[in-house]
Amino acid sequence: xxxxxxxxxxxxxxxxxxxxxxxxxxxxxxxxxxxxxxxxxxxxxxxxxxxxxxxxxxxxxxxxxxxxxxxxxxxxxxxxxxxxxxxxxxxxxxxxxxxxxxxxxxxxxxxxxxxxxxxxxxxxxxxxxxxxxxxxxxxxxxxxxxxxxxxxxxxxxxxxxxxxxxxxxxxxxxxxxxxxxxxxxxxxxxxxxxx
Numbered sequence: 001x002x003x004x005x006x007x008x009x010x011x012x013x014x015x016x017x018x019x020x021x022x023x024x025x026x027x028x029x030x031x032x033x034x035x036x037x038x039x040x041x042x043x044x045x046x047x048x049x050x051x052x053x054x055x056x057x058x059x060x061x062x063x064x065x066x067x068x069x070x071x072x073x074x075x076x077x078x079x080x081x082x083x084x085x086x087x088x089x090x091x092x093x094x095x096x097x098x099x100x101x102x103x104x105x106x107x108x109x110x111x112x113x114x115x116x117x118x119x120x121x122x123x124x125x126x127x128x129x130x131x132x133x134x135x136x137x138x139x140x141x142x143x144x145x146x147x148x149x150x151x152x153x154x155x156x157x158x159x160x161x162x163x164x165x166x167x168x169x170x171x172x173x174x175x176x177x178x179x180x181x182x183x184x185x186x187x188x189x190x191x192x193x194x195x
Contacts, residue, residue, distance in 0.1 A: 037096070042083040050086050055096045060180050066095035067176040068169040070102025075114075075165035081106070102172065118160030125159050 034051050037043055043050050055062070066085075069092060073085040085099040106114060 037086060040083060042080065043086060046087060046090075049090050050096065052090070054093070055089050058095060058098075060177070060184070062093060062095035063098045063180060064173045064177040065089075065092055066098030067102050067172040069094045070099040071105065071168035071172045072165050073099070074103035074106045075161050075168060098176070105168070114164065115157055115161075118164055119157045120160070121163055122156035122158065122160030125163060126156055 034056060038047055038051055066089065069088055070085055073081045073088065077084055081103040082100045085094075085103055086096050088094070089096045089099050
């Protein structure tokens with residue numbers, strides 16, 4: 001067997017023969033490594049901060065923060081999501097692998113349905129905004145950074161993506177925090193049974 005977990009013949013992964021999780025192995029391969037981040041040309045100027053060991057530890061606080069950060073950058077940033085999530089992980093003390101992996105929620109297969117749903121959600125939010133005195137969202141969109149978007153679909157889609165990013169970050173944080181607690185409780189329960 002070689003060091004990648006494959007048999008010498010290369011026919012079948014060794015862990016599949018043993019019945020162990022191929023999904024977990026794929027998950028570990030998809031996670032960014034510190035060496036991979038160190039070699040990234042975009043991160044070289046801040047590598048000393050991004051490669052800090054505390055940002056790579058899986059703790060009950062850093063993982064939910066990483067998931068929330070990954071949801072925000074994944075939904076709101078169209079390019080360079082992983083380097084940006086790595087840069088933003090330092091000030092919020094988030095786990096970099098969790099943040100980077102969560103950005104994959106948006107990929108070429110999921111983006112069209114997400115953008116379509118964001119358009120309809122944004123259209124609904126803006127219709128509510130039209131009934132509110134002063135129309136705060138529309139006024140901000142017309143006078144602020146959205147003024148360059150001429151098409152009707154642009155502001156609605158952006159408003160929808162912002163809503164999705166905020167809701168996704170809150171849900172991602174809550175689900176990963178609860179999942180972490182469940183995993184630790186399950187681990188302790190197994191440990192007590194084996195004693």
